[in-house]
Amino acid sequence: MSVLSDTAADTLRFATAGSVDDGKSTLVGRLLHDSKSVLADQLEAVAHASRNRGQAAPDLALLTDGLRAEREQGITIDVAYRYFATPRRRFILADTPGHVQYTRNMVTGASTAELTIILVDARNGVVEQTRRHTAIAALLRVPHIVLAVNKMDLVGYEEAAFAAIAEEYTAYVKELGGPEVTVIPISALAGDNVVDTSAHMDWYGGPTVLEHLETVPVDHHLAPCAARLPVQYVIRPQSPAHPDYRGYAGRIAEGTFRTGQQVRVLPSGRTTTITAIERLGRPVETARALQSVTVLLKDDLDVSRGDLIVPAADAPATTREVTATVCHVADQPLGVGHRVLLKHGTRTVKALVTDIPSRLTLEDLSPYPHPGRLLANDIGQVRLRTAEPLPLDTYAHSRRTGSFILIDPADGTTLTAGMVGESFAGPDPATDRAKDEEWDF
């Protein structure tokens, strides 16, 4: 552990993905081990467990495969979060499973990631699960993708093997409208190009995985969105010291608010003025995205949990008709006519699935029209009608106010990850219509 300066710009949230047996856990173990982020007792535990299994060398995958079933089967079932730091940056790593059955956990990791490392086995190249994970990362607008071509030691560290995979993959991401890609040849087992530069691949001139993680810019690559404050909780002390205090507490999703600002409360649409902003008890003039605050309003409006406070001059339209691109993450299917709950920000409303116009075919990215329902791990487009109007931004403008989840009202299962808007990927649908229509599946 190193003591770092305390700016969040020094923190990178990233996720790993890739097919089973491509070596994700070994890569993560190698990254932690070679960056000296593993403490002595953790290493000792891994060495002990490896010896018990009759393995000659410590199995670095055991650092992250923390569940009994994972160690028994040698696969990763669920997301593990790891925290480590180098002198240059702090990292939050979501180590996610490769197995198709657990794709929902890969979606979990990607939804908050700024970078995804996708692994392929140099012997097998790009396979269906590579395409699925890449499509999900692009869909969730993860700003950076790294393709780590692993097990280079098993193809003789040959440049040609690497170049063919890099070319095929880069073309696939481009077709997908996904973000820029960095391709790195590695051997997680031997430690080539993970933290230390490989002695076996002098034909490669790029960064190691860790060098790239330390230097990649942390940003969101989304079009700027106007200020948004979802109301989480109404604070009313009703005490002698604060008989009339009524504060609207929430975490600012986007933009900046200031005292004196004219705001609109949605969905009611009434306008008023911010009289005060408090940051956890301290009065402030302005507050910005991701800060948890309490705002006080001039007029005694009916404002409650689920409402959205926005600038009076820059309010999103409210609608009961939602079109979205979705990843279906539950075992039970989502079908036309299903009644669900939709959670957007702090508001949960009833919704009806009115149409499923298409499902994405991963091999060639073609739309399969009107599939009728989506099954576990499907990516598709869905239309919904909601019981109450919702103030929605597109996901291309905000990962926070353009996202929602669908919930099964019967048992509470999280069914589907939803992203508002018709577009699949690409920087901004408003300025990039041609590409959108092309990929409007």
Next chain:
Amino acid sequence: MTPPLDTVQAGESPYALSHPDALESEAVHIFREVAGEFDNPVLLFSGGKDSIVMLHLALKAFTPAPVPFALLHVDTGHNFPEVLEYRDRVVAAHGLRLHVAHVQDYIDRGVLKERPDGTRNPLQTRPLTDTIQQQRFDAVFGGGRRDEEKARAKERVFSLRDEFSQWDPRRQRPELWQLYNGRHLPREHVRVFPLSNWTELDVWQYIAREHIDLPAIYFAHEREVFARNHMWLTAGAWGGPKDSERAEKRRVRYRTVGDMSCTGAVDSDADTIDKVITEIAASRLTERGATRADDKLSEAAMEDRKREGYF
């Protein structure tokens, strides 16, 4: 030579919050989500540093109103007196409600049996889950951090427990963006971990920044201890030292606070928060590796206890 396919440059967002501000804001958001969506939440409070930081965050989240939920302490009967005194002092200072579940009651009634090794930590699960069911708590805040242990690293922020309080890692809900799903059936409850993304060092740096008062055992002091399983345990009526063990006075401090029978002290001269932070940053041992006997029982000790309903 194949050129790199992408060039990158260092850059930083002008809108980034400081690291402790980002962690604080995220934890407050989680507290408010639970207060907004659940009928009867409760905060597990052991008097340890993580639960003390949680209480501090909860006080800030709802200010100037009081914390809208009660505290629950599972008293093993082997607690450090300094910690019980601290607990009662903060409860009184903030006008909080406190539930206490006593392991000793269960032993006296014959429901639980003292273990041969004297460790009472695993015995907490039954009083904890019974109290959750009896009081109908539907959300239970815990101070667990994902950096503590590899089974904890798999934990969601909102973790659904069935009517037997069991954790099933294969059935965890995907947790997408910051959209936490707290839906549950009657008698199920949700364990909530606002400090999921904090590390031990983050907790200490936040304690320093916020000037949070802690029980004295976190700082170096002279104490009568004896060695067992490569740890320094506090001598006392709970069951040590045995005839083969020898008590001695040492200058020590605690990195975690739990049951006296299984929480070890470390040799230390760190008697201020700044010295503690320096010591932790240089340590080559994890918090639990250094001081927790219960996690050394087997490779999956924590996972097995969590499945049964341990926090």
